[in-house]
Amino acid sequence: MAQSNTARYDEGNVLSLTILTMEEVPKKILVNTKEELVKYIHSYGISGIILEARMALAKKTEWVDVLVSFNELEHALLFSGEVANSEIIKKRLVSVCEAPLSSVYPPLTSFTNEKQATVLLQIAPEHTHHIQELAATYEGETSDLFSGYVKEKQLRITDFSWNHVTLWWLKQHSEDTYLQGRFNPVTYLDQVRQLKKRYSDEVLIHFEWIKVGGVVVPSSQPVIRFTTIERLQEIILSFEEFGIKVSNPHTYLLEEGGKDDWIDLICQAKQDNDPFDLLNPGKTNRFVRLLRAGDIHV
Numbered sequence: 171m172a173q174s175n176t177a178r179y180d181e182g183n184v185l186s187l188t189i190l191t192m193e194e195v196p197k198k199i200l201v202n203t204k205e206e207l208v209k210y211i212h213s214y215g216i217s218g219i220i221l222e223a224r225m226a227l228a229k230k231t232e233w234v235d236v237l238v239s240f241n242e243l244e245h246a247l248l249f250s251g252e253v254a255n256s257e258i259i260k261k262r263l264v265s266v267c268e269a270p271l272s273s274v275y276p277p278l279t280s281f282t283n284e285k286q287a288t289v290l291l292q293i294a295p296e297h298t299h300h301i302q303e304l305a306a307t308y309e310g311e312t313s314d315l316f317s318g319y320v321k322e323k324q325l326r327i328t329d330f331s332w333n334h335v336t337l338w339w340l341k342q343h344s345e346d347t348y349l350q351g352r353f354n355p356v357t358y359l360d361q362v363r364q365l366k367k368r369y370s371d372e373v374l375i376h377f378e379w380i381k382v383g384g385v386v387v388p389s390s391q392p393v394i395r396f397t398t399i400e401r402l403q404e405i406i407l408s409f410e411e412f413g414i415k416v417s418n419p420h421t422y423l424l425e426e427g428g429k430d431d432w433i434d435l436i437c438q439a440k441q442d443n444d445p446f447d448l449l450n451p452g453k454t455n456r457f458v459r460l461l462r463a464g465d466i467h468v
Contacts, residue, residue, distance in 0.1 A: 182226055183225060183226055184207055184211055184223055184224070184225060184226075185202065185224040185225065185226055186200060186201060186202035186207075186223075186224040187200075187201045187202075187207065187210055187211075187220055187222065187223050187224075188200055188201075188220070188221045188222035188223075189201055189210060189218035189219065189220060189221065189443065190218065190219040190220075190221050191218055191219075191442075191443040191444070192218070192219070192443060192444040192445075192446065192448050192449055193443065193444075193445060194445075194446075198221065199218075199443075208432055208435055209435050209436055209438070209439035210439065213424070213436045213439075214424065214450055214453060215449055215450050216424070216436065216440050216444070216449050216450040216453050216454065217436050217437075217439035217440045217443055217444065217449070218439060218440075218443045218444070218449070219449070231260070231262070231294055232295060233262050233263075233292040233293065233294065234292070234293050234294070234295050234298050234317050235290075235291070235292060235316065235317050235320045235321075235327040236290070236291040236292075236293055236298065236301055236312060236316065236317065237278070237281055237282075237288055237289070237290055237291075237312070237313065237316045238288065238289045238291070238301075238305045238310040238311065238312050239281075239282070239283075239286040239287070239288055239310065239311045239312075240286060240287045240288070240289070240308065240309065240310050240311075241285070241286060241287075241309065242287070242309070243268050243269070243287045243362070243366075243375060244359065244362075245287075245308040245309055245310065246266050246268075246287040246288070246289050246308075246310070247266060247358070247359060247362065247375075247377065248308055248359070249289060249304065249305060249308040249310055250264050250266045250289050250377060250379060251358070251379070251388070252304065253289075253291065253301070253304065253379075254379035254386050254388075255386050258297070258300070259293065259294075259297045259300060259301070260293070260294035260296075260297060261291060261292060261293050261294070261297075262292040262293075263290060263291060263292040263327065263328060263331055264289070264290075264291055264377075264378070264379040265289065265290040265291075265330070265331035265332070265335075265376075265377070265378050265379075266287065266288070266289050266375070266376065266377040266378075266379075267287060267288050267289075267290075267335060267375075267376050268287050268374050268375040268376065269283075269284060269285050269286050269287050269288075270283075270284035270285070270374075271288075271335060271339060271374055271376060271393060272286075272287075272288040272330070272335075274338045274339050274341065274342050274343075275330050275338055277323060277325055278325075278330065280319075281313055281316055281319075289310070290327055290330060290331055292327060292328075331378060332378055332391070333391065335376050335391065335393070336348045336376075336391060336393060339393050343395075345396055346393055346394060346395055346396050347393075347394050347396045347402065347420070348376075348391055348392060348393050348394055348419065349390075349391070349392055349394060349405070349406065349409065349416060349418065349419065350389075350390070350391050350416070350417040350418070350419055351389075351390045351391075351392065351409050351414045351415060351416050351417070352387060352388075352389055352390070352414065352415035352417070353377070353387070353388040353389075353390055353414055354387075354388075354413055354414075355385065355386060355387045355388060357413070358388045361412045361413060361414055362375055364412045365392075365408070365409070365412065365414075368408060369405065369408070371395065372394065372395045372405075373392050373393075373394060373395075373405065374392055374393040374394075374395070375390065375392055376390060376391050376392050376393060377389070377390050378390070378391065390414075402420070406418065422452075422453055423453065423454060423455055424436065424453055424454045425454060425455055433454060436454070437454060440454075
């Protein structure tokens with residue numbers, strides 16, 4: 171899926187940044203266009219120091235927490251994709267875990283087990299009935315008690331999504347690890363099938379549906395049953411073979427961590443703002459190559 175460089179950050183969330191440069195005489199610069207913001211967001215501080223950030227606000231919604239359980243992973247994925255892409259259903263969270271990932275959530279063990287995949291949702295109250303009907307069409311089970319239980323226990327359902335999934339799992343399986351991957355929004359189901367056929371339970375699927383550049387896409391943080399570094403690298407190559415964009419969390423280089431498509435923009439900002447290479451030096455091969463080629467002088 172082709173996307174422009176300006177669609178690589180959480181578009182619309184950050185409205186402007188005030189940046190402090192690391193020149194011999196530092197100066198403040200205001201950044202407020204998409205073309206400029208992409209140079210600083212998720213760049214790990216190498217292109218400038220963020221002093222202030224102006225964030226967008228939205229009207230508060232009293233989200234309803236919903237957990238849907240499925241006997242089949244594919245049913246969970248299809249359901250989650252339909253919810254994520256629905257223009258009718260107002261939602262904040264669509265998080266999918268293959269069994270047995272969600273069985274390691276101690277506060278939620280009465281609603282999860284080792285045999286079922288789960289989808290965690292935060293839905294606007296007026297759409298909860300719609301969700302229940304849609305879940306039933308994919309043979310999903312919901313609990314009328316879940317939302318009340320979460321409120322009673324003062325739990326935050328977002329503490330069981332995104333990187334929290336990995337953290338909960340590693341508490342009980344400290345030898346394992348994970349990857350980050352961007353699946354194709356059209357062929358994601360085939361990509362999952364290919365992974366499961368080749369690696370079975372060695373790769374456990376975890377999806378978080380997000381919007382990037384106006385397109386809803388399945389972002390993934392799958393858990394990997396770690397054996398060797400060589401095997402992990404083989405799995406990464408398989409992801410890429412199947413068309414899954416890997417952002418490798420096991421590297422300090424921005425290009426390998428998923429920033430390769432717009433690394434030139436980040437490096438240009440670093441060259442302009444940090445001519446002495448003081449901010450997180452060595453975090454990008456691109457900048458090192460420019461230094462060695464003499465295109466940048468420190």
